[in-house]
Amino acid sequence: MEEKINSKFKDNKKRKINRICNKLENKWVKSEDIVNILENIIEPFDRVCIEGNNQKQAVFLSKSLNKVNPKLVHDIHILQSTLILPEHIEVFENGIANKIDFSYASIFGKKLAQLCQEGKLKIEGMHTFLELYARYFLDLTPNVCLVIAEKADKEGNLYTGANTEDTPTIIEATSFKDGIVIVEVNEVVDKLPRVDIPSDWVDILVKSPLKTTIHPLFTRDPAKINETKILMAMLVIKGIYAKYEVNRLNHGVGYSTSAIELLLPTYATELGLKNKICEYMMINPVPTLIPAIECGFVKKIVSPGGEAGMNLYVKSRPDVFFTGGDGTLRSNRCIAQLVGLYGIDLFAGATLQIDIYGNSSTATINRLTGFGGAPNIGGNSSGRRHISNPWKKAGLEYQKNDDEIFKGKKLVLQIVETFQPSGEPSFVEKLDAFEVQKKFQMELPLIMIYAEDVTQIITEEGIANLLLCRNLEDREHAIRGIAGHTPVGLKRDIKKINELRERKIIIYPEDIGIDRKDAKRDLLAAKSIQELVEYSQGLYLPPKKFID
Amino acid sequence: MEEKINSKFKDNKKRKINRICNKLENKWVKSEDIVNILENIIEPFDRVCIEGNNQKQAVFLSKSLNKVNPKLVHDIHILQSTLILPEHIEVFENGIANKIDFSYASIFGKKLAQLCQEGKLKIEGMHTFLELYARYFLDLTPNVCLVIAEKADKEGNLYTGANTEDTPTIIEATSFKDGIVIVEVNEVVDKLPRVDIPSDWVDILVKSPLKTTIHPLFTRDPAKINETKILMAMLVIKGIYAKYEVNRLNHGVGYSTSAIELLLPTYATELGLKNKICEYMMINPVPTLIPAIECGFVKKIVSPGGEAGMNLYVKSRPDVFFTGGDGTLRSNRCIAQLVGLYGIDLFAGATLQIDIYGNSSTATINRLTGFGGAPNIGGNSSGRRHISNPWKKAGLEYQKNDDEIFKGKKLVLQIVETFQPSGEPSFVEKLDAFEVQKKFQMELPLIMIYAEDVTQIITEEGIANLLLCRNLEDREHAIRGIAGHTPVGLKRDIKKINELRERKIIIYPEDIGIDRKDAKRDLLAAKSIQELVEYSQGLYLPPKKFID
Numbered sequence A, B: 001m002e003e004k005i006n007s008k009f010k011d012n013k014k015r016k017i018n019r020i021c022n023k024l025e026n027k028w029v030k031s032e033d034i035v036n037i038l039e040n041i042i043e044p045f046d047r048v049c050i051e052g053n054n055q056k057q058a059v060f061l062s063k064s065l066n067k068v069n070p071k072l073v074h075d076i077h078i079l080q081s082t083l084i085l086p087e088h089i090e091v092f093e094n095g096i097a098n099k100i101d102f103s104y105a106s107i108f109g110k111k112l113a114q115l116c117q118e119g120k121l122k123i124e125g126m127h128t129f130l131e132l133y134a135r136y137f138l139d140l141t142p143n144v145c146l147v148i149a150e151k152a153d154k155e156g157n158l159y160t161g162a163n164t165e166d167t168p169t170i171i172e173a174t175s176f177k178d179g180i181v182i183v184e185v186n187e188v189v190d191k192l193p194r195v196d197i198p199s200d201w202v203d204i205l206v207k208s209p210l211k212t213t214i215h216p217l218f219t220r221d222p223a224k225i226n227e228t229k230i231l232m233a234m235l236v237i238k239g240i241y242a243k244y245e246v247n248r249l250n251h252g253v254g255y256s257t258s259a260i261e262l263l264l265p266t267y268a269t270e271l272g273l274k275n276k277i278c279e280y281m282m283i284n285p286v287p288t289l290i291p292a293i294e295c296g297f298v299k300k301i302v303s304p305g306g307e308a309g310m311n312l313y314v315k316s317r318p319d320v321f322f323t324g325g326d327g328t329l330r331s332n333r334c335i336a337q338l339v340g341l342y343g344i345d346l347f348a349g350a351t352l353q354i355d356i357y358g359n360s361s362t363a364t365i366n367r368l369t370g371f372g373g374a375p376n377i378g379g380n381s382s383g384r385r386h387i388s389n390p391w392k393k394a395g396l397e398y399q400k401n402d403d404e405i406f407k408g409k410k411l412v413l414q415i416v417e418t419f420q421p422s423g424e425p426s427f428v429e430k431l432d433a434f435e436v437q438k439k440f441q442m443e444l445p446l447i448m449i450y451a452e453d454v455t456q457i458i459t460e461e462g463i464a465n466l467l468l469c470r471n472l473e474d475r476e477h478a479i480r481g482i483a484g485h486t487p488v489g490l491k492r493d494i495k496k497i498n499e500l501r502e503r504k505i506i507i508y509p510e511d512i513g514i515d516r517k518d519a520k521r522d523l524l525a526a527k528s529i530q531e532l533v534e535y536s537q538g539l540y541l542p543p544k545k546f547i548d
Helices: A008-019 A033-042 A059-065 A087-093 A106-117 A129-136 A168-176 A229-245 A253-271 A287-292 A310-318 A333-343 A389-398 A432-439 A472-480 A494-502 A527-534 B010-019 B031-039 B059-065 B087-093 B108-116 B128-138 B167-175 B229-245 B255-272 B288-294 B311-314 B333-343 B387-398 B431-440 B474-481 B494-500 B529-535
Strands: A047-050 A076-082 A097-102 A124-128 A144-152 A180-188 A205-209 A249-251 A280-282 A299-304 A346-349 A354-355 A412-414 A456-458 A464-466 B047-050 B077-084 B096-103 B122-126 B145-154 B181-187 B204-207 B248-251 B278-280 B301-304 B346-349 B411-415 B455-456 B463-465
Touching: A008 A033, A008 A180, A008 A253, A033 A059, A033 A180, A033 B411, A047 A059, A047 A106, A047 A168, A059 A087, A059 A144, A059 A180, A076 A087, A087 A106, A087 B077, A097 A129, A106 A124, A106 B333, A129 A168, A144 A168, A144 A389, A168 A180, A168 A333, A168 A432, A168 B047, A180 A354, A229 A253, A229 A346, A229 A389, A229 A456, A229 A464, A249 A253, A249 A333, A280 A333, A280 A527, A280 B031, A299 A333, A310 B181, A333 B128, A333 B333, A333 B455, A354 B031, A456 B059, A472 A494, A472 B411, A527 B301, B010 B181, B031 B059, B031 B167, B031 B181, B047 B059, B047 B167, B059 B145, B077 B087, B077 B128, B087 B096, B087 B108, B096 B128, B096 B204, B128 B167, B128 B333, B145 B167, B229 B255, B229 B387, B229 B411, B229 B455, B229 B463, B248 B333, B255 B288, B278 B333, B278 B346, B288 B529, B333 B474, B463 B474, B494 B529
Parallel strands: A047 A076, A047 A144, A076 A097, A097 A124, A144 A180, A180 A205, A249 A280, A249 A346, A280 A299, A346 A412, A412 A456, B047 B077, B047 B145, B077 B096, B096 B122, B145 B181, B181 B204, B248 B278, B248 B346, B278 B301, B346 B411, B411 B455
Antiparallel strands: A456 A464, B455 B463
């Protein structure tokens, strides 16, 4: 029976590996052979998945891919969650690849748009992270993947360390679908601290001759948190977290959410909220959470990736973080995004623009940045069936009449100052996203979170509780009412605002007993990076840029 | 620096393991010691995750858990996706556990309800699979998990074989959160066919003295497919798959979707739909797909679990199925459910009851079965951002006015005969789910898929295209129009039906050129299990119950 199988359909992988078998020692190849290996393994029109996370990238393999002969390797279709290195763009300029499915283009949003207009690149799809991962397992399975591991042993077992991120997801999709898994490895050791990926999921390994660095993308210096952010944090804690009993949540990255984190041990504790809110979080191990962890406020954290300088501190708190037997963080973006969709009751994020109905976007003219994870974490799925107090309370406020079948609702906050640091207003009558859509003839506007999903907008003026709005007019006036001196705010209607305050749709600080004068930096549990280090008992080791 | 860490917070796991270290040989314990081991490892109020999949269960560990002394082990909180063995219920009757978070209770829906009413059990939450997995990584991380592997080597590396299902998800959540992973193993070998779980994610192993069987839960005998199912399959293929160009989808399990699968090589091919529809599927490796795979219709399949008798066949088609280096299926329910949420454009399912607005439910009085995966696969997430033709076309039909921001929509079908095999009508004015809600004082009714998410209902009468309905009245009459001789159907209004046919909301077979007389068993690519075996060239080995 067995002889019938393994015939024609297994050949593709074998054929490719056979071409390079003289260069393979076990599964290892020499770094100087890597360009040749890629030329033999990647065929025209192949789907190639490049590991490009927020925090770590397969740098050596990305550079090497750009050195292949485009006469041999061309028309390849890149699958990549985050584009972050110049090499991620050059591969299109060099005529090696001409299609992409991606999630987030970081600083390369403008460049991507250019390449499309020059006809060098076709964007096949823009996805949130989870959508892209899902498609890796269906119609977009990689023929080849180029990934990175911190360490490997000689057999090829991999240790991904604190920044596991996308590695397990990419390798599972490729390896179990007969694709070829190529791994660059920073260090080869006899015994791994732990095994993150078993060697038989891996085909080819190469020791990278490059040094790679993890950048502290998610670290916010408490010294830079101003009193406006503190006021907004007080509004969020008292006006939302306490009211809805929010205990499972995600914070986006920014000074506003850092301010909330640093107010948990002080302001929130004084309000008697310890053991009641913010016990469970999905978030990278950001240093501004150290005081809240040390005082027992935040109890458990699941992370999509790591953060520079936090490894020893994380190791000291296996009760809080997911860690391996070696004590190092185990992160996993796929799982963290899943938690962001179905496990949490609240997402606190920020944005560049909000329109008068509550649609928000980070798209600006000439850039195609993509979405990352925000639409997923800030979105509702009608598939959710488990109940929690915040989900129920939000659902009850949102319910328009008693006949409706009751459903809960995820709380989705947009915390923005009325003006961006650039001086541009955060509130606009119409999003730039619609202009971008026209310009690039896209079928969907680049909206990050749809109005129906946003439940509260918080500015230095107050809270707009969109859950209680009963029609578009309510929404519009609620938003104008907290939009301050922006053109959108100046069009406010005092009569309507008074009505909305009565209905608790607009909530100014004084309405919930918050005195603006109390929003002082004294409230921050730590006022500097140095104080975070002290809270950590010296286990947080801030990157150089924060101590110079 | 290192000495500061690993102190108080790592103690819990060490303390537990130390208690049994005299019984551990490497990580192995004797099967006769297992009850004592469980008594020492599980503490009162612990969260214990029991592997209970659709297809495989940790039988030996479940039986052993029921033998612990309830004076030592009590008040435990069970986390379990599927309850399927008597032992999964006895643990509550025996006073060992008193809380549960689960997804699907299979045949034990009634028993669960009883236990709740007797005060022996508190249902903490009912979830879809993905929600429960998400919470394993946030607020419901297991202190101990009891899982099963097909094989292990002496070091404790695990081989889960074709039915990987929940194992990686449960172990990742437990192992990396300092919980204790206990594995029952069917066979101990020197060298594994492949490594599914590395040994350092595992704490305790025991060779099971029991024989376990995989039941063919998802196999449907083509001999039992009647002409009504064939007619409905024709309606779905021509009226929906062809119209919307559905290429990425999930089929529920039932004769209706089996009929569709068996019509792909015949009816769908004659319609010129090969290479246009149904190329990518999320589904268990069901035997009724063999003809469609062999004729090159279905090209890729990702599976939540395996299916009895299909292992050799799967091994012969690594181009279609996800398989390991050993050729055996790699299934993964978490990933498959993720594909079901974000990777597919259509879900074709069935239900017990549909109300006049399109809400559907499998709940009946006295049973609390839970949801499994249907609400997730049949639900929309506002987080989706990538575009496909079916999603776009469905979204355009659903859009009520041109001012709305355009969004796509997942196609969600309910394929039901107007009467269930029991003789009960499939269509009702009001779902039993609301009675159940009252009876058990639940906060949500047990609705499987909400009306807003269902896009088409298909019966032997025709198709109701709910996408084009503009108000509740439209929906009600569309549904009555295809509800046949049920009380709901008898209340139809001929004038309204004619209007809805004009508007293509009600589609009868003749409206799309389908002659009811053509719905013959001759159209089935295989008419019996034996013909499926022939299609597979003898590689499908049907379980005994299908060949007797």
